[in-house]
Amino acid sequence: MSLVTVAYAVAFYLATIILVGGLIYRIREYATVPSPLKIPTMPAPLTPMGAFWRVVREVIFFESLFKSNKWIWIFGVLFHAGLAVVLIRHLRYFIEPVWFWVVLIQPFGVYAGFAMVAGLFGLWGRRVVVDRVRYISSPSDHLMLALLVAIGISGLIMRYVTRTDVIAVKAFFMGLMRFDWQPLPTEPVLLIHLGLVVLLMVLFPFSKLLHIPGLFFSPTRNQWDNAREKRHLATWAAPMDAQRDT
Amino acid sequence: MAKEEFQVPEVREHLEIPPVVEGAMAHSQPFVAAADHQSLLGYPEELVDGWEDKAVEKMGEMARKYRSFRVFLDACVKCGACTDKCHYYLGTGDPKNMPVARQDLLRQVYRRYYTLGGKLFPGLVGAKDMSKEIFDDWYRYYHQCSQCRRCSVFCPYGIDTAEISMAAREIMDSVGLGQKYCNEIIGKVHKIGNNLGLPLPALEDTMEGLEEDVEEDTGVAVKYPVNVEGAEVLLVTPSADFFAEPHVDGLIGYGKVFHQAGVSWTVSSHASEAANFALFTGSYEHMFKISNRIREAALELGVKRIVFGECGHAWRVAYSFLNTLAGPWDFLDPRYPVPQHIMEFTYDLIQRGGINLDPEANDDKVVTVHDSCNVARASRMGTRPGDQFAYPRAVIKASVNRFVEMDPNTTMEATFCCGGGGGLLTDDLMELRVKGALPRMEALKEVVERDGVTHMAAMCAICKSQFTKVLPYYGMGMDMVVSVHQLVSEAIQLGTKD
Structure with a gap:
């Protein structure tokens, strides 16, 4: 067993623990902080089902962003939809036999890789070119884009430039999941690609990637409009309520 | 402020997004509440000793009481969708009147004290220690937000700057910096x-x-x-x-x-x-x-x-x-x-x-x-x-x-x-x-x-x-x-x- 294999195996275990544990911690935190008042952005749906669909439309179609700015929307959709297909394509490294629909999506996955990188460059370009977006960008905003671009490009290089032993890569990941470690090929591009993915997983619960769970907990989006019908008393406000004379 | 000390913006045929002019409205701030306005509402009469720590502590308390505040501080990706949506930005060009930048006045401090990234790598994630300079910016720019929620319509995560500016004003009140107009009226x-x-x-x-x-x-x-x-x-x-x-x-x-x-x-x-x-x-x-x-x-x-x-x-x-x-x-x-x-x-x-x-x-x-x-x-x-x-x-x-x-x-x-x-x-x-x-x-x-x-x-x-x-x-x-x-x-x- 090479040192590289051990290092990457340990790194992936730790990264998974941090990613999953961190997300569970954050989601519990978001879920337990009370929402003392009804603040949906109006007009809002009147029913829980309506609010559910509002959130679904935000998640899948980026509805509010579409209203806001067509360029950010196009680049955002290119990146996110591309990433989604790429992630699905990568499922083949973790399942055996590979599901039918994952097989079907394989050829699209490559184009999706290009779409993802193109979207990222679009978003990055705005950060540099548009004075307003330049003003609000921190170094971490550029670094996050750089990280994602590097992951995307290293992936594309493995597909088009170098030849990666994908059978061995799959064996490595299947081995990780079965706690039966298999050697990881030591091609530099692969190691860079996987190393950056580990970094992304670790950063997830501590960074703006929290916009993903955040969206589901955003009161302006997930609340429905029934304030006149139903009281909405937070636990911390209840004592104040109980102290009234009348 | 005398009536004609400023230039009334030019009315154009179509709404145009102004270029960023840093500090364009840095001189604008409302009168500070007097001691008796503050005490009547149960707030300290003036900025208390150790206000920096107390404000940071209050910020943490707000994040435990208001899910909106807590989630909105984390969720922003700085995409820029809101940057041209605020009437105060459109009318002044002051970048701190862009909703995301207005939120960031508070978010930078939140990150410094309440997030791992901000504690370890403040420069990288735009986190800053609480300071008089930042606090002055809060007072100026959280009183340049009319809490109208227009930004929240256009934010992909529904971040409502009104929630942040309300929390900021509550934090300022709690350490003894109130706005005269509101507090006198209350x-x-x-x-x-x-x-x-x-x-x-x-x-x-x-x-x-x-x-x-x-x-x-x-x-x-x-x-x-x-x-x-x-x-x-x-x-x-x-x-x-x-x-x-x-x-x-x-x-x-x-x-x-x-x-x-x-x-x-x-x-x-x-x-x-x-x-x-x-x-x-x-x-x-x-x-x-x-x-x-x-x-x-x-x-x-x-x-x-x-x-x-x-x-x-x-x-x-x-x-x-x-x-x-x-x-x-x-x-x-x-x-x-x-x-x-x-x-x-x-x-x-x-x-x-x-x-x-x-x-x-x-x-x-x-x-x-x-x-x-x-x-x-x-x-x-x-x-x-x-x-x-x-x-x-x-x-x-x-x-x-x-x-x-x-x-x-x-x-x-x-x-x-x-x-x-x-x-x-x-x-x-x-x-x-x-x-x-x-x-x-x-x-x-x-x-x-x-x-x-x-x-x-x-x-x-x-x-x-x-x-x-x-x-x-x-x-x-x-x-x-x-x-x-x-x-x-x-x-x-x-x-x-x-």
């Missing part, structure tokens, strides 16, 4: 019952005067009652309605509507104010206290319904929060929603044929409507989402023959704040108010020139006061602003339903 409501400090005799005088005026005008004895026990409706209306123009014409209209409907009503001197400025300062506790004055008044007078007059943020607190803050309303007539908006009352009456309106009475006018931010994006009327747009239009169209819409990018859910909301309607912020009104002024000027619009109807006391003040800066007449119920008041045919 104190007056606690002591006297309304923002203006108008005592019962003055209130009675005003209402009697209205009765005389209306009778002289129309020959009909319309009542404007105060503290009448057993009245059907308790009217809660912004106190500006009692004396300011064009507000009072709206109040006259409500009285005429109640008169023709044959519904007895009263205002209460105990709760003679619809406004609830504690919304602006982010204080749940004071918002709760002010709201419960209405409950007390309703119980004391034994009314069956509560109806609110035209006021934007008041209607937000009424529609969205009153049930939570001051309910349950099981002692009121269950056939009506609590509270109701006067627009809903009049709309229902129109639908039932219970009111005779002759729109020809307003034929001297071409009218457009300004959707108030808090009515549009923070509350509702009627039974369906969007009735907060449909009802005022229906009421106006029943009262007026010539009605024109402004640019749809500036109305309904995308409406622009008048520029004076959120506790900024004070003379010490005049420059900000004038510049913040730019997007609305441009949209108005367009319909004035294209369609010959003569009047803009508003349904909010703050909008009415703000427009009255800023219209002349843009070369338009202050009397262009009318109350929606002023149009009803002109059109109503008194004596035909009695």
Whole structure:
């Protein structure tokens, strides 16, 4: 067993623990902080089902962003939809036999890789070119884009430039999941690609990637409009309520 | 600040996004609350020792009490979607008036003390230690936000800068830095019952005067009652309605509507104010206290319904929060929603044929409507989402023959704040108010020139006061602003339903 294999195996275990544990911690935190008042952005749906669909439309179609700015929307959709297909394509490294629909999506996955990188460059370009977006960008905003671009490009290089032993890569990941470690090929591009993915997983619960769970907990989006019908008393406000004379 | 020390923005044909001009509004800040304004509300009289730590601690407390605050601090990806949505940015070009940058004033400190990235790599993630410089920026720029929620419509995560600016003001209050305008007013409501400090005799005088005026005008004895026990409706209306123009014409209209409907009503001197400025300062506790004055008044007078007059943020607190803050309303007539908006009352009456309106009475006018931010994006009327747009239009169209819409990018859910909301309607912020009104002024000027619009109807006391003040800066007449119920008041045919 090479040192590289051990290092990457340990790194992936730790990264998974941090990613999953961190997300569970954050989601519990978001879920337990009370929402003392009804603040949906109006007009809002009147029913829980309506609010559910509002959130679904935000998640899948980026509805509010579409209203806001067509360029950010196009680049955002290119990146996110591309990433989604790429992630699905990568499922083949973790399942055996590979599901039918994952097989079907394989050829699209490559184009999706290009779409993802193109979207990222679009978003990055705005950060540099548009004075307003330049003003609000921190170094971490550029670094996050750089990280994602590097992951995307290293992936594309493995597909088009170098030849990666994908059978061995799959064996490595299947081995990780079965706690039966298999050697990881030591091609530099692969190691860079996987190393950056580990970094992304670790950063997830501590960074703006929290916009993903955040969206589901955003009161302006997930609340429905029934304030006149139903009281909405937070636990911390209840004592104040109980102290009234009348 | 002297009146002409600043340049009124140029009105262009189309809304243009200004280039970033750093520090363009760094000189703008409201007067600080005096010691007695602060102590009356239970806040420290001046900036306390060790305020840095206390403010940071309070910030953590807010993040444990408000999910909105907690989630919004994490979720922003700095995509830039909101950067051109705030009227104060559009009117000033100051980058700290971009919603995301306004949030970042607080987020940078939050990150430093409450996130791993900010603790380990502050420079990388834009995290900063709490400092006087940052705190001064908070005071300046959280008082350049009218909490109108326009940014929240366009944010892909629904981040509402109003929530951040309310929390920031609450944090500042808690360490002894309050805004004079809001805190003085909240104190007056606690002591006297309304923002203006108008005592019962003055209130009675005003209402009697209205009765005389209306009778002289129309020959009909319309009542404007105060503290009448057993009245059907308790009217809660912004106190500006009692004396300011064009507000009072709206109040006259409500009285005429109640008169023709044959519904007895009263205002209460105990709760003679619809406004609830504690919304602006982010204080749940004071918002709760002010709201419960209405409950007390309703119980004391034994009314069956509560109806609110035209006021934007008041209607937000009424529609969205009153049930939570001051309910349950099981002692009121269950056939009506609590509270109701006067627009809903009049709309229902129109639908039932219970009111005779002759729109020809307003034929001297071409009218457009300004959707108030808090009515549009923070509350509702009627039974369906969007009735907060449909009802005022229906009421106006029943009262007026010539009605024109402004640019749809500036109305309904995308409406622009008048520029004076959120506790900024004070003379010490005049420059900000004038510049913040730019997007609305441009949209108005367009319909004035294209369609010959003569009047803009508003349904909010703050909008009415703000427009009255800023219209002349843009070369338009202050009397262009009318109350929606002023149009009803002109059109109503008194004596035909009695």
